[in-house]
Amino acid sequence: MKAVILVGGEGTRLRPLTYSTPKQMLKVSGLTMIERVLEHLKRHGIDEAILSLGYKPEPFLKAFPDGIACGVKLSYALESEPLDTAGAIRFAARYGNITETFVVCNGDVLTDLDISEVLDFHSKHGGDATIALTPVEDPSRYGVVPTDPTGKVEAFIEKPPRDQAPTNLINAGTYVFEPQVLDLIESDRRVSIERETFPMLVAKGTLFAIGSHSYWIDAGTKESYMRASFDLIGSKRPSPLLPGYEQLGTNIYVSNGGNESSAKQIKDHVGNFRSPVLMGKNARLGSDVRIEQSAMGDRVELGTSAQIVDSIIGDNCKIGDGAKVINSILADGVEIGSGSVVNNCVLAISTTVPQNSEVLDAKVRTIK
Numbered sequence: 001m002k003a004v005i006l007v008g009g010e011g012t013r014l015r016p017l018t019y020s021t022p023k024q025m026l027k028v029s030g031l032t033m034i035e036r037v038l039e040h041l042k043r044h045g046i047d048e049a050i051l052s053l054g055y056k057p058e059p060f061l062k063a064f065p066d067g068i069a070c071g072v073k074l075s076y077a078l079e080s081e082p083l084d085t086a087g088a089i090r091f092a093a094r095y096g097n098i099t100e101t102f103v104v105c106n107g108d109v110l111t112d113l114d115i116s117e118v119l120d121f122h123s124k125h126g127g128d129a130t131i132a133l134t135p136v137e138d139p140s141r142y143g144v145v146p147t148d149p150t151g152k153v154e155a156f157i158e159k160p161p162r163d164q165a166p167t168n169l170i171n172a173g174t175y176v177f178e179p180q181v182l183d184l185i186e187s188d189r190r191v192s193i194e195r196e197t198f199p200m201l202v203a204k205g206t207l208f209a210i211g212s213h214s215y216w217i218d219a220g221t222k223e224s225y226m227r228a229s230f231d232l233i234g235s236k237r238p239s240p241l242l243p244g245y246e247q248l249g250t251n252i253y254v255s256n257g258g259n260e261s262s263a264k265q266i267k268d269h270v271g272n273f274r275s276p277v278l279m280g281k282n283a284r285l286g287s288d289v290r291i292e293q294s295a296m297g298d299r300v301e302l303g304t305s306a307q308i309v310d311s312i313i314g315d316n317c318k319i320g321d322g323a324k325v326i327n328s329i330l331a332d333g334v335e336i337g338s339g340s341v342v343n344n345c346v347l348a349i350s351t352t353v354p355q356n357s358e359v360l361d362a363k364v365r366t367i368k
Contacts, residue, residue, distance in 0.1 A: 002100075003046045004092045005037060007107035008054025008079055013221045016365045017331050023220065024107040025063065027314075029232040029278050029295055030245065030255065032063065033219060035102035036110055039072040039228055044115035046103060048073045050266070052088040052095035086191035091180050099179055106173035110228050112215040113174055121210045125151060128182055131198075134172040134216040138162055142170035143194045145209050153207040156198040170214035178267045206220040222329060222346055229295045229312055231307035251275035255298070286321065303338060320355065 011023030022225050024034040031039075038049060049072050049224040051060060057078050067074045077095035079088060089104055090228045096136070103115060103120070110195040113132055122130035131153065133145055144343075146154050146169075156264045171194065184200055185191050201207035216234070219228040230236075233249050252275050254266050264280045267270035274292035274353030284294060303321035310327045313319075317330050328345040336342055337355030353359055 001046050001104060002048045002050065002096060002098050002159070003041055003101065003103040004039075004050050004052060004089050004098075005034070005094070005105055005107045006052050006085065006088055007060070008052050008088055008094070009032060009108075009209050010055045011108075011220065013344075014225060016363055017329065017346060019365065020331070020349045022059055025059045026105075027043075027297065028110065028219065028225070028227065029229045030280070033069055033110070034060070036070045037105065037107055040111065040113075040295045041073050041105070041115070044119075046072060046115075048075070048096070049097075049266070050075050050077050050092045051079050051321070052079070052092040052108075053084055054079045054088070082190065084190040084192045086185045086197040087189070088194040089177075089193065090187060090191070091186040093177075093182055098182075102177055104175040104177055106218075107220060108220045109173040110215075110217050110219050111174065112170065113172065114214060115174065118174065118176055118210055119214075121151070122208070125165070125208045127152075127201075127208040128178050128204070129198075129201055130173040130176040132172040132208070132210050132211040133169040133211040135168050135213065136170050137168070139168050139170050143198075145169055145171055147209050151208045151210060151263045152205065153202050153209050156194065156202055156207075169209075172212070172216055193278075199273070213269050226310070226312055226329065229278075230276055230293055232323055233278045233295060234293075235276075245278070247274070249275065254279040255281040280315065297332065316344045 006118045009022045013017035016021055025032050031162050036091045053076055064074055075096055077092035079361060083091055118132050142161060144157045144160055144165045144167055146166045148154055166178050187308055217223045217224055217225055217228050246256055247253055247268050252273050259282055265285050266279050266366050269289055272290050276293055277291050278295040280296050280298035282299045284301045286302055289302045290307045294308045294311045299316050301318045305322045306319045306323045310341045311325045312329045314330055314332035318335045320336055322339045323336045324341045326343040328342050331349040333350040334347050336353045337353055338355050339356040342359045344361045345359050348365045351364055
């Protein structure tokens with residue numbers, strides 16, 4: 001079975017990380033976001049995926065040069081200009097020669113949704129399309145989807161005020177489509193699936209929806225991206241998905257394949273870790289390092305008495321003696337000078353923070 005994965009957005013809510021890296025190529029506990037999506041699809045029988053590309057397609061092509069990822073065959077549908085959600089689905093599906101029932105998913109949604117169950121529901125109800133739904137506390141950021149007792153969608157209400165939402169069940173960003181839906185999407189302009197295509201299907205009476213309480217997170221903001229990583233390490237999903245990592249303690253993992261001295265150093269410091277913690281390979285740790293609820297990339301260097309708390313640290317980052325990184329995301333190659341404090345920040349690739357500096361509540365493209 002084939003799937004279309006929407007990965008063409010600019011990821012504005014995750015800037016400045018996405019100035020250099022498309023959102024779905026950011027790592028979530030050791031694997032890129034797109035790999036997390038693909039491994040989930042593979043478990044439910046998806047063997048081919050068409051990536052709907054727009055913004056910064058090169059990193060995808062470079063990462064998967066043989067057109068295979070997580071056992072799924074990839075093809076790349078590159079938009080020359082943004083087509084919005086429905087337009088992108090149509091373009092990618094036509095590019096991939098899709099002629100049978102297919103799955104669509106957003107590339108920034110991480111979930112344990114039982115796609116096989118959704119496919120079975122779709123087949124039994126005989127509609128043109130089926131939407132997976134998930135409950136949320138505040139539905140005002142999403143598309144709200146009230147249904148009748150049979151699962152037929154009665155309306156599709158995009159981002160209603162919180163006090164006016166008729167339900168807390170929202171569009172979870174995973175769909176099953178019949179190919180005839182593509183004929184409803186015009187090809188010469190931008191078309192929104194939420195504002196145009198779904199309401200058309202509601203009017204036809206051929207749009208159905210199925211609710212799920214499976215793990216679900218839209219990893220498109222700083223807070224939710226961090227939460228997705230910590231949930232994975234902290235076993236808040238049904239099963240940890242951490243291939244290539246050795247478990248050193250409860251929800252504490254270190255990458256296999258690093259050099260022996262680094263592995264020994266990490267094991268010697270485990271007593272200073274407060275789970276969940278993920279360590280990449282070939283880390284160098286000074287004495288009295290403290291790490292709490294954080295994920296580290298490869299070749300990270302932490303100086304004496306450095307502290308990393310509630311943070312994501314990219315590859316090749318260097319944190320100086322006595323420096324503190326709290327509730328922050330550091331892209332690859334960031335250097336934090338000795339004695340500096342970085343709190344509630346997102347620092348772009350190769351940013352350098354001088355010694356004894358304080359950077360608070362900031363999204364920083366570069367400091368040098």
